Amino acid sequence: MTLFPSFESYDLFIALIFGITTYVAFFYFKYFTSSRRLPGPIPFPIIGNLETYYVDDIIKVAADMQSKYGDIWEIRQGSERHVWICRADFAAKLLNPAYTNNNYLLRTTENEGLDLMDLTTKGMIYNRDIDGWISNREFVRQILVSPKFLRHATNETTKLFAEMETYWSELGPETELNLIDWMMRFMTDSTFITVTNERVYALANYYNKIPNSKGASHPAALLHESEKFVNCVRSHFMATLFFKDTNKYLWKLYPPYRRKSKKLLSDVAWLYEKVHEIIKERRKEIRNLSPEELSEDILTLMLVSNNGVNDDTTKQIAEDQVQSTLYEVIGGGIDTTSNSFCYVVYYLAHYPEVKEKMMKEIESVFEDVNDPITYENLKKLNYCEAIIKEASRIMPTVSVLFRVNDKADDIEGHHFDPSTLFKIYVQGIHLHEARAHWKNPKEFDPDRFFGSNAKSVQRNSLLPFGGGSRICPGKQLSMLQMKQLMVLLYRKYDVELVDMDAPIKFVSSVVNHCEELPVRIRLKKLE
Numbered sequence: 001m002t003l004f005p006s007f008e009s010y011d012l013f014i015a016l017i018f019g020i021t022t023y024v025a026f027f028y029f030k031y032f033t034s035s036r037r038l039p040g041p042i043p044f045p046i047i048g049n050l051e052t053y054y055v056d057d058i059i060k061v062a063a064d065m066q067s068k069y070g071d072i073w074e075i076r077q078g079s080e081r082h083v084w085i086c087r088a089d090f091a092a093k094l095l096n097p098a099y100t101n102n103n104y105l106l107r108t109t110e111n112e113g114l115d116l117m118d119l120t121t122k123g124m125i126y127n128r129d130i131d132g133w134i135s136n137r138e139f140v141r142q143i144l145v146s147p148k149f150l151r152h153a154t155n156e157t158t159k160l161f162a163e164m165e166t167y168w169s170e171l172g173p174e175t176e177l178n179l180i181d182w183m184m185r186f187m188t189d190s191t192f193i194t195v196t197n198e199r200v201y202a203l204a205n206y207y208n209k210i211p212n213s214k215g216a217s218h219p220a221a222l223l224h225e226s227e228k229f230v231n232c233v234r235s236h237f238m239a240t241l242f243f244k245d246t247n248k249y250l251w252k253l254y255p256p257y258r259r260k261s262k263k264l265l266s267d268v269a270w271l272y273e274k275v276h277e278i279i280k281e282r283r284k285e286i287r288n289l290s291p292e293e294l295s296e297d298i299l300t301l302m303l304v305s306n307n308g309v310n311d312d313t314t315k316q317i318a319e320d321q322v323q324s325t326l327y328e329v330i331g332g333g334i335d336t337t338s339n340s341f342c343y344v345v346y347y348l349a350h351y352p353e354v355k356e357k358m359m360k361e362i363e364s365v366f367e368d369v370n371d372p373i374t375y376e377n378l379k380k381l382n383y384c385e386a387i388i389k390e391a392s393r394i395m396p397t398v399s400v401l402f403r404v405n406d407k408a409d410d411i412e413g414h415h416f417d418p419s420t421l422f423k424i425y426v427q428g429i430h431l432h433e434a435r436a437h438w439k440n441p442k443e444f445d446p447d448r449f450f451g452s453n454a455k456s457v458q459r460n461s462l463l464p465f466g467g468g469s470r471i472c473p474g475k476q477l478s479m480l481q482m483k484q485l486m487v488l489l490y491r492k493y494d495v496e497l498v499d500m501d502a503p504i505k506f507v508s509s510v511v512n513h514c515e516e517l518p519v520r521i522r523l524k525k526l527e
């Protein structure tokens with residue numbers, strides 16, 4: 001005897017339809033009657049808003065939403081609320097600079113993909129263990145802002161630029177090149193030297209690929225390894241963005257995303273093994289060298305602090321944190337500085353009067369074209385700094401900042417449960433038409449940041465390096481490097497865009513990647 005003799009497949013179907021209809025009706029009843037609902041597109045049950053799945057279009061989506069829904073709105077990925085903030089004053093609590101009594105120290109909610117990469121209890125960027133994050137961050141920050149390290153980085157940049165010039169000179173006195181490709185290579189080499197004191201030959205590798213090049217002076221095996229290394233560092237960075245922004249069911253179940261996640265994780269595993277070897281080797285070297293013989297790269301400084309060579313016990317980094325912290329310091333600066341510098345070059349080409357004023361400043365500090373570049377002199381380049389700020393205001397490389405609240409909180413009269421994900425829309429704030437953060441926000445005008453004007457910048461209205469407790473610890477270093485590149489490039493070369501009518505070609509995502517910037521570089525005739 002069956003329990004339900006008359007319950008056939010038709011009844012099952014009807015029951016299923018009834019169940020789904022009730023669930024959907026209940027979902028929308030709750031949604032539309034919720035007093036906490038913010039403006040935003042109506043989500044689907046379970047899935048949320050489809051727009052959140054197209055991660056490559058995130059900025060276009062954000063701009064459309066800002067114009068439709070205003071300065072605070074929500075969108076859902078699955079059942080997770082993403083609250084977007086598009087006004088400097090609304091972001092005040094989220095960008096609190098304190099380490100204590102701050103409800104917004106976290107950057108992400110729990111995330112299985114980032115767990116798999118072993119990043120949620122280690123390093124800085126995605127570390128959810130607040131004490132561990134503060135200790136790693138303070139350790140790295142102190143190195144990155146120390147004049148000794150910045151001087152070392154300045155010297156290495158000068159040497160590397162000279163190497164890049166030898167490749168350019170072989171290409172002829174006037175050459176066309178895709179600046180973003182060269183910059184990515186340049187920054188990869190420069191970052192590896194300053195962070196690990198290891199060469200990865202990214203520039204040499206790239207140059208050797210150029211047809212008719214004569215400069216193959218590095219063993220092929222080394223070039224192959226180094227190219228893989230560089231690609232895997234990039235995969236590490238891309239993997240963090242992928243896992244942070246992609247719903248876990250998509251990367252677990254949807255075949256194209258599953259394949260992508262497997263490829264990224266296999267690159268990451270290869271990189272972890274290589275970095276582990278580098279760290280092991282460096283430990284051996286350190287044991288055999290006296291403190292005076294040690295190099296001043298970040299890896300050595302991290303290991304020395306753990307080896308008891310450094311007596312200063314306030315500067316310690318836990319043994320198991322070295323590896324993750326290292327990737328972040330390597331990955332944090334390559335794409336960001338390369339892209340930001342390309343945007344500077346783009347705007348300088350379009351604003352000759354700005355370029356002229358910049359040249360005057362450079363010539364006033366470095367009278368001769370061969371004057372050595374020092375950290376102290378670079379600090380004097382206030383107008384160059386204003387240009388970088390203005391280019392990053394109009395075209396920020398990082399366009400979204402993330403924060404998560406630990407406890408329930410109210411912002412602008414809206415109540416938020418704990419673990420709500422907030423997204424601060426940097427471009428939306430920088431180019432806000434109505435709020436008057438900036439006069440004529442779409443106009444390129446470095447004078448906004450020059451002389452006495454620099455003092456009247458509204459709080460949180462300029463965020464290319466983020467803000468608050470999690471502001472970029474590499475800010476001083478990358479500002480210095482970009483100023484140095486401006487001097488090195490423009491005092492010796494004329495730089496033109498190949499196509500002055502072409503808009504900046506970039507892929508808009510959390511990081512705005514410049515896809516291509518063809519430039520013509522001509523060695524200046526010097527008197």
Ligand code: HEM
Binds near residue numbers: 124333473479
């Ligand atoms: C032009 C170059 C750069 C730009 C535009 C940039 C931008 C940013 C932004 C927007 C953030 C997020 C801040 C926030 O959430 O408020 C960030 C964080 C970070 N950046 Fe940078 N950055 C640059 C260069 C660098 C460099 C050179 C390094 C390393 C040497 C670096 C390492 C990091 C790290 C480790 C974090 C995470 C900090 C934390 O969560 O505590 N960045 N950066």
